[in-house]
Amino acid sequence: xxxxxxxxxxxxxxxxxxxxxxxxxxxxxxxxxxxxxxxxxxxxxxxxxxxxxxxxxxxxxxxxxxxxxxxxxxxxxxxxxxxxxxxxxxxxxxxxxxxxxxxxxxxxxxxxxxxxxxxxxxxxxxxxxxxxxxxxxxxxxxxxxxxxxxxxxxxxxxxxxxxxxxxxxxxxxxxxxxxxxxxxxxxxxxxxxxxxxxxxxxxxxxxxxxxxxxxxxxxxxxxxxxxxxxxxxxxxxxxxxxxxxxxxxxxxxxxxxxxxxxxxxxxxxxxxxxxxxxxxxxxxxxxxxxxxxxxxxxxxxxxxxxxxxxxxxxxxxxxxxxxxxxxxxxxxxxxxxxxxxxxxxxxxxxxxxxxxxxxxxxxxxxxxxxxxxxxxxxxxxxxxxxxxxxxxxxxxxxxxxxxxxx
DNA sequence: AGTCCACAGGAAGGGCAGGCGA
DNA sequence: TCGCCTGCCCTTCCTGTGGACT
Numbered sequence: 001x002x003x004x005x006x007x008x009x010x011x012x013x014x015x016x017x018x019x020x021x022x023x024x025x026x027x028x029x030x031x032x033x034x035x036x037x038x039x040x041x042x043x044x045x046x047x048x049x050x051x052x053x054x055x056x057x058x059x060x061x062x063x064x065x066x067x068x069x070x071x072x073x074x075x076x077x078x079x080x081x082x083x084x085x086x087x088x089x090x091x092x093x094x095x096x097x098x099x100x101x102x103x104x105x106x107x108x109x110x111x112x113x114x115x116x117x118x119x120x121x122x123x124x125x126x127x128x129x130x131x132x133x134x135x136x137x138x139x140x141x142x143x144x145x146x147x148x149x150x151x152x153x154x155x156x157x158x159x160x161x162x163x164x165x166x167x168x169x170x171x172x173x174x175x176x177x178x179x180x181x182x183x184x185x186x187x188x189x190x191x192x193x194x195x196x197x198x199x200x201x202x203x204x205x206x207x208x209x210x211x212x213x214x215x216x217x218x219x220x221x222x223x224x225x226x227x228x229x230x231x232x233x234x235x236x237x238x239x240x241x242x243x244x245x246x247x248x249x250x251x252x253x254x255x256x257x258x259x260x261x262x263x264x265x266x267x268x269x270x271x272x273x274x275x276x277x278x279x280x281x282x283x284x285x286x287x288x289x290x291x292x293x294x295x296x297x298x299x300x301x302x303x304x305x306x307x308x309x310x311x312x313x314x315x316x317x318x319x320x321x322x323x324x325x326x327x328x329x330x331x332x333x334x335x336x337x338x339x340x341x342x343x344x345x346x347x348x349x350x351x352x353x354x355x356x357x358x359x360x361x362x363x364x365x366x367x368x369x370x371x372x373x374x375x376x377x378x379x380x381x382x383x384x385x386x387x388x389x390x391x392x393x394x395x396x397x398x399x400x401x402x403x404x405x406x
Numbered sequence: 407a408g409t410c411c412a413c414a415g416g417a418a419g420g421g422c423a424g425g426c427g428a
Numbered sequence: 429t430c431g432c433c434t435g436c437c438c439t440t441c442c443t444g445t446g447g448a449c450t
Contacts, residue, residue: 114426308437331413354438356414372414376448379412 022238023276023283029235030269032262039081040231041224042074045215049082052213053188056152057086057095061186064176066210068193069217072260075192076158078217083154096151098124104163113171116163117142120155139174143181153187160191176209219259225251228261229268237272243284246271253292267291297392303365304396309404310350314358316400317341318368318384319393328385331356345406359384367396 028034039046055062067075083099090097100123102116121142146153155175157163163171178187191210220228229247250271254264270291275283304315317338321329335352342349350358359382363370370382386393400406 310437350437351439352413353415353440357438360415372446374446374448375412376446377409377411377450378448379410380445380447381411381413 023241023272023280024236025238025241026236027269027272029232030265030272032265034232034235035077035080035084036232036235038231039074039077040227041220042078042217045074045217046078046082048215049079050085053082053086053154053190056097056154056186056188057090057093059095059097059150059152059186061152061179062154062188063212064189064191064210065213065215066191066193067215067217068195070219070258070260071194072254072262072264073217073219074261075217079156079190079192083156086154096149097154098151099154099156101156101158103158105159113174114138116171121145143178146187147182147185150184151186153185154190155187156190156192158192159194161193161195172206172210176206220255220261221259222248222251222255225254225259225261225264229264232265233268236269237283241272241282243282245285246283246288249285249288253288267295270294297395300367300388300392301395301399303367304399305403307362307365309347310354311358311362312400312404313342313345313347314338314355315362315367315396316404316406318359318362319386319397319400322386328383330381330383331359332381334359334384341406345404347404356382 029036049065049067052065053062067079069075080101083101087097087099089095100120102119104116117138121138124142124145126141126145160172172189172191175187175189189210226247229250233242233247247268250264250267253267254260257263267288268291271287272283274290274294275287278287280287304312307315314334317334318329320341321333321337325333331352335355338355339349341347359368359370362368363384366387368384369387370384372380373383374380388396
C-alpha cells in the first residue's frame with residue numbers, strides 16, 4: 001500500500017518534471033561524447049593533420065604524427081574529425097583504409113604491451129586469449145592479421161603518455177618499426193598527449209620516429225572559447241534559454257585557467273542544470289557563479305576522498321593546526337601535530353621525510369598552498385596555507401573526520 | 407665573512423602486493 | 429601454482445640552501 005502511494009507521488013513528480021518548461025534541448029551537446037558539426041578556430045590544425053595523413057588515401061604510408069597540447073584544446077576532436085572524413089572518402093573511392101582509435105587511459109585495454117596488442121588484433125577479428133601467450137606470439141598474430149590484405153591502418157593512441165607510463169616505451173619502439181615486418185599493408189601512428197614534455201624521456205629512436213610530424217595545439221583565448229560555447233549552446237539549449245553575459249562569463253572563467261574548452265562546456269552545462277533545478281526561466285550569470293563554486297567544491301572533495309589514509313591524516317593535521325595558527329603553518333609544526341593525532345587514533349606514524357612528500361602532493365592537488373621560504377637564522381621550511389574557502393573547508397573536515405574515524 | 411638553523415629534496419634500497427608467464 | 433618482475437610506499441642517509449644572526 002505505502003509502496004503504491006509513494007510511487008504514485010514519485011510519478012507525479014516525474015510527470016511535472018517532464019511538463020516543465022525546459023532549458024536544455026540537447027544536454028549531450030555539452031559533453032565530450034558529442035561530435036559537433038563545426039570545430040571553430042581549429043581549421044588550420046585540421047588542414048595540417050589532413051595534409052599529413054592524406055597519402056593514406058592513395059594507399060601510401062603517411063608519416064607518423066604526434067599531436068600535443070593541454071587538455072581541452074581540441075586535439076582529440078580534430079584528429080577524430082579528420083579520421084571520420086577520411087573514412088568517408090576512402091569508402092566512396094573504394095580505398096582500403098582502417099582507422100583505429102584507442103584511449104590508452106582505459107583500463108584492461110592498454111595496461112600492458114600484451115593487452116594493447118591483443119586488443120589491436122581483436123579489432124581485426126582475431127581472438128587472442130587475454131593472457132598466456134608470449135608477447136612475441138601476440139605480435140606475430142597481429143602482424144599476420146593486418147597483413148592479409150593491402151591496406152593502410154591509422155592507429156590513434158590518445159593519452160599516449162599514459163601508455164608509456166604503464167607499460168614502457170618498448171611497445172612504441174615495436175609499433176614504429178612495424179612496417180619492416182609487413183609486406184602488403186602499412187601502419188601509421190598518431191599519438192596524442194596532454195603532457196608537453198613526455199617525449200623527453202623516450203628512447204631517441206622512438207622519439208624521432210613518432211615525431212616525424214608534430215603539431216602543437218595552443219590553448220583557446222577567451223574570445224575563441226566564446227565562439228565555441230555559442231556554437232554548442234545553439235545545439236544544447238532552447239532558444240532564449242541563455243541570459244545575456246552567460247557565455248562570456250563561462251569563457252572568462254575557463255580562459256583564466258588555461259583556455260580549456262572542456263572546462264568551459266562543463267561550466268555551461270552545470271550552470272544550466274542549476275538553473276533547471278531552481279525552476280528558472282533562463283540561465284543567468286548567477287547560475288554560472290554557482291556552477292563555478294560547485295565544480296570547485298566537487299573537485300576538492302573528490303580529490304581529498306581519493307587520497308590514501310596517511311595523506312588524509314596530514315591534511316587533517318594541517319587544518320587542525322591552522323585553527324590556532326592562522327594564516328599559515330610550517331612543516332615542523334604540522335609533523336608534531338600529525339604525530340600526536342596518528343598516535344591518538346592508532347595510525348602508523350610515517351617519518352618527516354615521507355610527510356614532507358605528502359605535503360608536496362597535497363600542494364600539487366591544489367588542496368593546500370605550500371611555498372618554500374627561508375627564515376634565515378631559523379632555517380628553511382614550507383609555509384603552508386589552505387587552498388579552499390571556509391564552507392568547503394568545513395565539508396572537507398567532516399569528510400576527513402568521518403573517514404578517519406577521528 | 408662565516409655560522410647555523412630547519413628543513414627541502416635526491417639517492418639508494420627494503421618490504422610488500424599484484425600481475426605476468428611458464 | 430609458483431617463481432619472477434615491477435611498481436609503489438616508505439625509510440635511512442645524505443647534501444644543499446637562503447638568509448638572519450654573530
